[in-house]
Amino acid sequence: MSSFEWNKMAGAFLGALVLALGLSAVSGELFSHPKVAAAGHATIAGHGTQGGNGAGAASVKPLADRLVAADAGKGAQGTKSCQACHTFVKDGAVKSGPPLYGIVERPIASVPGFAYSKALEAKSGNWTFEALDRFLADPKGYANGTKMTFAGERDAAKRADIIAYLDSLSDDPRALPGKNAMTRSE
Ligand code: HEC
Numbered sequence: 001m002s003s004f005e006w007n008k009m010a011g012a013f014l015g016a017l018v019l020a021l022g023l024s025a026v027s028g029e030l031f032s033h034p035k036v037a038a039a040g041h042a043t044i045a046g047h048g049t050q051g052g053n054g055a056g057a058a059s060v061k062p063l064a065d066r067l068v069a070a071d072a073g074k075g076a077q078g079t080k081s082c083q084a085c086h087t088f089v090k091d092g093a094v095k096s097g098p099p100l101y102g103i104v105e106r107p108i109a110s111v112p113g114f115a116y117s118k119a120l121e122a123k124s125g126n127w128t129f130e131a132l133d134r135f136l137a138d139p140k141g142y143a144n145g146t147k148m149t150f151a152g153e154r155d156a157a158k159r160a161d162i163i164a165y166l167d168s169l170s171d172d173p174r175a176l177p178g179k180n181a182m183t184r185s186e
């Protein structure tokens with residue numbers, strides 16, 4: 001074997017070694033990536049807390065699009081965690097939270113006799129789909145000082161499912177984008 005050929009072989013071996021080292025460095029980076037993603041998420045959540053706009057993060061699809069894809073059946077499942085504090089049936093009782101039947105388009109903080117927090121009482125307007133989306137994403141971010149000790153549903157698609165379910169709990173459900181538009185009565 002000429003020394004030239006030997007050098008070529010050694011060079012190829014070194015090349016492979018460098019490649020392997022490079023790959024392990026890259027996979028190390030991939031491995032740490034979830035942490036980076038989590039930090040990014042926390043930043044977005046923090047922004048929501050300040051701006052009260054947790055659902056408005058750029059990566060989240062617009063609510064109208066999410067509602068088109070929403071599944072009220074899944075939303076019913078998604079409200080299991082709410083049932084400790086809320087009833088969902090018509091003329092349902094007050095628990096530690098106000099009853100939620102007919103919540104869509106109901107004026108915010110309006111169940112007679114329920115002792116709402118000042119934070120929620122200070123809100124004006126009705127529980128629109130948008131307002132519910134923002135409140136459920138980050139209750140404290142939406143109403144700083146709310147008595148609702150629920151961390152929030154961070155999964156935007158699941159929130160849309162829950163909102164679709166809440167909308168069905170009504171004598172007169174609002175039309176969801178792309179759905180039951182024929183039954184809309186306004
Ligand atoms: C640990 C108890 C608790 C849990 C769990 C909880 N809530 Fe609440 N919720 C409350 C309380 C208490 C209030 C009143 C908040 C206030 O006055 O600030 C409230 C208020 C609300 C309101 C506003 C009602 C109104 O009349 O203005 C909505 C909507 C709501 N909750 C939806 C939900 C949904 C949907 C879930 C589950 C995904 C949920 N909550 C989970 C306790 C809870």
